[in-house]
Amino acid sequence: MSGGLSQRLERVARDHVPIAITIFLAVFSTAPFYIPGYGMVAANLALMGVFYWSVHRPDLLSPVAAFCIGLLYDFLAGTPPGMTALIFVVVRGLTGAQGGSLAGKPFLFLWLGFWGAAAGAGVTAWIISAVWHAALLDPAPLLFQVGLTIALFPFVSWLLVWIQHKLLPV
Amino acid sequence: MASKLNFRNGSSISRFAAPFRLLVHRFIFLFLVSAAIGIMLLGRADSVMVEKASVVVIDLFAPVMEFISRPAATVNNAVRTIEDFSRLYTENERLRTENERLKDWQMVARDLAAQNRSLKSLLGYSADPGTRQISARVVGDSGGAFVRSAIINAGVRDGVRKGQAVITGDGLAGRVIAVGLQSARVLLISDINSRVPVVVESSRDRAILSGNNSGQPKLTFLPANAAVKEGDRVVTSGHGGVFPAGLPVGAILNAGDGVVRIAPFARLDRLEFVRVVDFEEILPPVSGPEGPGRGGVVSR
Numbered sequence: 001m002s003g004g005l006s007q008r009l010e011r012v013a014r015d016h017v018p019i020a021i022t023i024f025l026a027v028f029s030t031a032p033f034y035i036p037g038y039g040m041v042a043a044n045l046a047l048m049g050v051f052y053w054s055v056h057r058p059d060l061l062s063p064v065a066a067f068c069i070g071l072l073y074d075f076l077a078g079t080p081p082g083m084t085a086l087i088f089v090v091v092r093g094l095t096g097a098q099g100g101s102l103a104g105k106p107f108l109f110l111w112l113g114f115w116g117a118a119a120g121a122g123v124t125a126w127i128i129s130a131v132w133h134a135a136l137l138d139p140a141p142l143l144f145q146v147g148l149t150i151a152l153f154p155f156v157s158w159l160l161v162w163i164q165h166k167l168l169p170v
Numbered sequence: 171m172a173s174k175l176n177f178r179n180g181s182s183i184s185r186f187a188a189p190f191r192l193l194v195h196r197f198i199f200l201f202l203v204s205a206a207i208g209i210m211l212l213g214r215a216d217s218v219m220v221e222k223a224s225v226v227v228i229d230l231f232a233p234v235m236e237f238i239s240r241p242a243a244t245v246n247n248a249v250r251t252i253e254d255f256s257r258l259y260t261e262n263e264r265l266r267t268e269n270e271r272l273k274d275w276q277m278v279a280r281d282l283a284a285q286n287r288s289l290k291s292l293l294g295y296s297a298d299p300g301t302r303q304i305s306a307r308v309v310g311d312s313g314g315a316f317v318r319s320a321i322i323n324a325g326v327r328d329g330v331r332k333g334q335a336v337i338t339g340d341g342l343a344g345r346v347i348a349v350g351l352q353s354a355r356v357l358l359i360s361d362i363n364s365r366v367p368v369v370v371e372s373s374r375d376r377a378i379l380s381g382n383n384s385g386q387p388k389l390t391f392l393p394a395n396a397a398v399k400e401g402d403r404v405v406t407s408g409h410g411g412v413f414p415a416g417l418p419v420g421a422i423l424n425a426g427d428g429v430v431r432i433a434p435f436a437r438l439d440r441l442e443f444v445r446v447v448d449f450e451e452i453l454p455p456v457s458g459p460e461g462p463g464r465g466g467v468v469s470r
Binding site for chain 2: 027028030031032033042044063064066067070071072074075076077078079080081082083085086089090093125126128129132133135137138141142144145
């Protein structure tokens with residue numbers, strides 16, 4: 001019986017790996033790297049996590065989890081509260097619905113899908129921030145941020161593939 | 171998703187449950203989208219409640235952020251050490267000449283300090299309240315494309331209060347806007363919401379330093395006839411009683427084309443250690459029979 005319990009506990013722990021990894025990515029994207037100007041264009045690592053798990057294991061990253069991670073990011077980064085939560089829920093919703101069509105495809109398709117997600121997230125953030133601050137904001141740092149997020153996606157998703165194969169139950 | 175579950179279980183119950191499940195999923199999605207928009211509206215209308223929630227979350231994650239930022243700081247320090255080694259000789263020469271110059275300044279300063287003391291005693295001048303400084307490390311700084319803020323690892327238990335000025339060795343960096351028990355959020359002077367009353371050191375022209383999310387905040391409400399020129403130092407004016415007067419802020423970059431921008435002395439894009447200035451706010455004097463006294467209630 002105790003074997004069954006420990007197995008069940010292990011299963012529960014493994015089931016929460018995607019959420020834990022995405023939370024880590026959210027906290028990591030707000031860490032200071034002391035590189036001049038990096039703070040402005042810091043890649044949105046949590047978005048990569050939300051997108052990747054929405055495609056590959058939507059069952060282990062619920063919309064509620066995506067919402068909470070987004071809100072966590074907003075609180076840590078100082079962005080308008082609710083903005084990233086909204087973006088993550090929409091990405092989770094749209095990608096989760098389309099996820100089946102991307103899951104088995106070559107990586108290039110996944111990356112192209114992420115281009116769409118990152119660009120959409122960027123435009124949404126720009127519009128909401130402009131309304132929030134009631135000012136027309138310079139979109140240049142955002143373009144860099146979206147570019148960097150897209151460019152780093154292959155590396156992060158490679159890491160996530162590894163984690164998925166090593167840790168997650170099939 | 172629903173069909174997958176159906177296939178896996180194959181029971182008649184789940185077949186009936188599938189459309190219901192889909193409906194629940196749609197409902198959850200719509201609910202979360204509305205919740206996010208609701209939080210945004212709430213945050214805009216009543217920022218205190220959302221701020222409190224954010225402070226609790228930051229406090230909770232501050233130790234994790236600190237842990238993550240350590241390796242980055244270590245790498246950064248190592249790179250800086252190597253850089254320093256490579257220009258040890260030139261740096262030494264530069265410091266030697268600077269030292270000579272500073273010794274002269276020291277003599278002048280001592281002379282002036284003595285003079286100042288004697289003149290103050292002649293005038294019966296009451297000094298500004300003393301300031302205390304709290305050192306802190308920046309543990310979070312990437313606020314995204316449209317926010318210029320940082321999280322520091324000092325909070326209420328260290329004496330940090332909302333509104334206090336945050337400085338580096340070079341100059342003013344920002345102001346504390348939210349405080350938790352062991353962490354605080356600092357709004358940098360470059361943020362679009364930042365307004366700091368300043369004064370141009372040489373001409374004594376007052377202005378407001380307004381952030382614009384770029385590395386070069388601008389001076390607004392500068393008098394039309396202000397005689398400012400490139401390179402003039404800008405310091406805090408102390409108006410509003412929040413910041414102590416005379417904190418160095420930056421140097422004027424360009425003047426003349428209408429918009430006056432300044433280059434901040436503090437390196438806002440690579441903050442590592444900062445000091446929070448604990449400054450006792452000067453309240454307006456109370457007039458009337460209650461008599462003067464700091465901390466009294468202003469009655470009208």
